[in-house]
Amino acid sequence: MKQWLPSTGQKYRETVLKKDKTLLGPRAIAVASGKGGVGKTSISVNLVLCLAIMGNKVTLFDADLGLANAEVMLGLIPPYSLYEVLYGDMTLEDIAVDGPLGIRVISGGSGLLEMANLDRTRRQRLLRMFSQYNNQDEIIMIDASAGINKNVLGFVAAAEEVIIVVTPEPTSLTDAYALIKILANFKLHAEVGVVVNRAGDRREAMRTMGRISNATGRFLDIKLNFLGWIPEDKLVSQAIKSQQPFILSNPNSPASKSIAGIAEYLAEGTRSVPKEGFWSKIMGLFG
Ligand SMILES: Nc1ncnc2c1ncn2[C@@H]1O[C@H](COP(=O)(O)OP(=O)(O)O)[C@@H](O)[C@H]1O
Numbered sequence: 313m314k315q316w317l318p319s320t321g322q323k324y325r326e327t328v329l330k331k332d333k334t335l336l337g338p339r340a341i342a343v344a345s346g347k348g349g350v351g352k353t354s355i356s357v358n359l360v361l362c363l364a365i366m367g368n369k370v371t372l373f374d375a376d377l378g379l380a381n382a383e384v385m386l387g388l389i390p391p392y393s394l395y396e397v398l399y400g401d402m403t404l405e406d407i408a409v410d411g412p413l414g415i416r417v418i419s420g421g422s423g424l425l426e427m428a429n430l431d432r433t434r435r436q437r438l439l440r441m442f443s444q445y446n447n448q449d450e451i452i453m454i455d456a457s458a459g460i461n462k463n464v465l466g467f468v469a470a471a472e473e474v475i476i477v478v479t480p481e482p483t484s485l486t487d488a489y490a491l492i493k494i495l496a497n498f499k500l501h502a503e504v505g506v507v508v509n510r511a512g513d514r515r516e517a518m519r520t521m522g523r524i525s526n527a528t529g530r531f532l533d534i535k536l537n538f539l540g541w542i543p544e545d546k547l548v549s550q551a552i553k554s555q556q557p558f559i560l561s562n563p564n565s566p567a568s569k570s571i572a573g574i575a576e577y578l579a580e581g582t583r584s585v586p587k588e589g590f591w592s593k594i595m596g597l598f599g
């Protein structure tokens with residue numbers, strides 16, 4: 313069996329603290345990619361709704377600062393965004409709004425140029441507030457921006473788990489490799505999940521996963537877990553146009569079934585306690 317295929321019952325994270333999950337605050341899962349436009353926001357939005365359907369309390373944190381799309385895909389118009397947190401005195405709890413199925417949504421703000429390149433003080437403040445965000449949620453899903461700038465790396469490094477979205481396009485793979493390489497070299501994550509989006513069929517998805525897995529396996533010390541693949545499907549873009557997530561409008565579509573598979577896999581996962589000095593390391597590297 314290929315190294316990246318999750319074996320049955322394999323835990324996504326090492327179990328360290330099983331008993332009292334609340335001690336750790338919400339479990340943060342970042343959805344990231346090397347290249348833009350690969351489907352991070354569509355996947356985050358539908359995954360969060362699926363986790364809510366499964367009974368989890370979830371917050372969707374739109375960390376694509378200044379280019380927030382998650383709220384648009386959900387048909388929401390939040391009155392405040394991270395802008396008011398970063399440039400005003402509101403807290404994350406203040407700006408979070410209710411979305412469908414009881415999810416909470418933190419808007420990344422849109423059309424705000426200064427958000428795309430935060431200065432050091434604001435980046436640190438945001439990371440600190442993120443680390444302290446502690447409502448009663450079980451999961452906080454971060455829709456990160458593409459690429460390898462400090463804004464995104466801070467979140468990806470700080471999250472307990474990372475899902476990298478790739479498509480079969482060669483540029484998506486090389487950019488994903490660049491991102492995974494940083495995570496591996498800074499020893500930020502021992503493993504990452506991979507979702508192959510926009511595949512023509514299962515074979516293409518597996519070939520794509522094989523390519524990225526071969527490259528990382530040869531050169532990097534990091535484990536890849538294949539979380540699933542989503543077909544190229546008009547439905548996904550139609551859902552965006554109608555601002556009605558496909559998991560709600562077409563729950564039996566292949567894309568929805570795939571999202572459900574990923575959500576089940578995540579729901580099985582267990583928590584691990586951040587090592588001592590974790591936050592100062594993150595602040596030092598990416599703050
Ligand atoms: N599985 C898919 N099938 C067809 N089109 C898709 C699929 N996933 C994403 N897209 C298209 O790609 C575009 C970018 O998706 P989005 O979720 O906004 O990506 P990102 O957040 O990574 O920039 C969307 O407008 C959508 O039309």
Ligand SMILES: [Mg+2]
Nearest residue numbers: 352353376381
């Ligand atoms: Mg996006």
